[in-house]
Amino acid sequence: MSEKVLIKGNEAIAEAAVRAGVKGYFGYPITPQNEVTAYMSKRMPELGRAFVQAESEIAAINMVYGAASTGELAMTTSSSPGIALMQEGISYMCGAEVPAVIVNISRGGPGLGNIGPSQSDYNQSTRGGGNGDYFLIVYAPSNLQEAVDITYKAFEMSQKYRNPVLILGDGAIGQMAETVILPEFKEYSSKDHWWELNGCKGRDSRSVKSLRLAEGTLKTHCLHLKEKFEMVKKNEVEYELTGNDYDILVVAFGTSARVAKSSIKEAKKNGIRVELFRPILIWPYPYIQLAEAAKKAKKILVVEMNNGQMLFDVIYAVKDESRVEFLGKPGGEVVDPDEIYEKIISIRG
Numbered sequence: 001m002s003e004k005v006l007i008k009g010n011e012a013i014a015e016a017a018v019r020a021g022v023k024g025y026f027g028y029p030i031t032p033q034n035e036v037t038a039y040m041s042k043r044m045p046e047l048g049r050a051f052v053q054a055e056s057e058i059a060a061i062n063m064v065y066g067a068a069s070t071g072e073l074a075m076t077t078s079s080s081p082g083i084a085l086m087q088e089g090i091s092y093m094c095g096a097e098v099p100a101v102i103v104n105i106s107r108g109g110p111g112l113g114n115i116g117p118s119q120s121d122y123n124q125s126t127r128g129g130g131n132g133d134y135f136l137i138v139y140a141p142s143n144l145q146e147a148v149d150i151t152y153k154a155f156e157m158s159q160k161y162r163n164p165v166l167i168l169g170d171g172a173i174g175q176m177a178e179t180v181i182l183p184e185f186k187e188y189s190s191k192d193h194w195w196e197l198n199g200c201k202g203r204d205s206r207s208v209k210s211l212r213l214a215e216g217t218l219k220t221h222c223l224h225l226k227e228k229f230e231m232v233k234k235n236e237v238e239y240e241l242t243g244n245d246y247d248i249l250v251v252a253f254g255t256s257a258r259v260a261k262s263s264i265k266e267a268k269k270n271g272i273r274v275e276l277f278r279p280i281l282i283w284p285y286p287y288i289q290l291a292e293a294a295k296k297a298k299k300i301l302v303v304e305m306n307n308g309q310m311l312f313d314v315i316y317a318v319k320d321e322s323r324v325e326f327l328g329k330p331g332g333e334v335v336d337p338d339e340i341y342e343k344i345i346s347i348r349g
Contacts, residue, residue: 004181010035010174012144016151021188024050024074026063031115032171033105036077057082061089068100069208071196073155077103091130095210099158103167105174108332116332117171122309125168126283133222136166138283140254144178152183172255238280246275249297251314256303263340290317299347301325
């Protein structure tokens with residue numbers, strides 16, 4: 001049954017995955033997501049499920065690739081440099097159409113950077129950080145209840161489209177504690193899909209692969225993937241628009257959006273007409289919905305904990321760069337609500 005608990009973000013994500021039916025967790029320690037690995041090291045064996053602390057992030061993602069190829073629910077979690085190391089394996093999984101869930105509790109970069117919360121992995125997440133023509137389905141939760149709910153449904157989404165799903169959090173989401181309602185336990189039963197590797201059953205042999213050397217086969221496969229990604233774009237759009245009466249539209253995702261809500265509340269007290277547009281799925285991005293919302297705005301303020309990455313998606317959607325302003329906070333630091341409020345004041349005209 002569902003239950004209400006006070007829980008840390010990393011542990012909430014882990015428990016949501018357990019309740020969604022994940023059968024295999026493979027990971028490697030890295031701050032600020034270590035609590036996921038620690039939690040799973042106890043929780044998964046309690047339920048007779050697989051937990052493996054791999055020797056590296058590269059090993060972990062390839063273990064996920066192998067386990068998920070059998071049709072079972074598998075996942076890994078890491079933080080920015082670790083996710084960077086996983087890109088080759090993620091590209092293989094997208095090429096082989098193997099579903100799984102990947103969680104990035106991101107930190108400051110580039111390089112090893114620091115362990116503070118950051119949103120500087122946006123481009124990597126939404127453009128496909130590895131080689132080839134592919135996309136991940138990418139969620140960006142802004143609070144722990146949303147992180148729980150997204151994790152719970154991410155496995156179903158990955159199975160639906162036979163594609164990895166990435167949950168892009170950050171150090172703030174992972175380390176904060178909030179009261180959440182944990183969902184009920186769901187038993188996932190691996191069905192005999194035509195593609196999964198589940199042993200000899202008197203049928204033709206199967207293979208799960210991303211290597212296609214015969215002339216024309218890779219082109220045909222890439223066109224198939226393109227059709228699938230177009231279907232995802234058509235079917236899956238998730239965003240939040242806080243109201244319809246505004247001169248200024250703040251566009252932010254994840255923790256930046258959470259902070260922006262308090263700034264917007266203060267601005268409204270002082271008579272400023274301002275609202276928030278928050279993409280929840282950042283791939284596929286809600287371009288059409290943002291373009292429609294932006295029509296009412298005299299100014300669009302993009303807020304990110306980086307030097308400007310989602311900014312380009314906003315400009316693409318709005319198609320009027322003269323109305324777009326930017327407030328960035330790089331270096332593993334959370335943007336301050338006063339900074340957002342002052343920026344709103346400065347651009348209201």
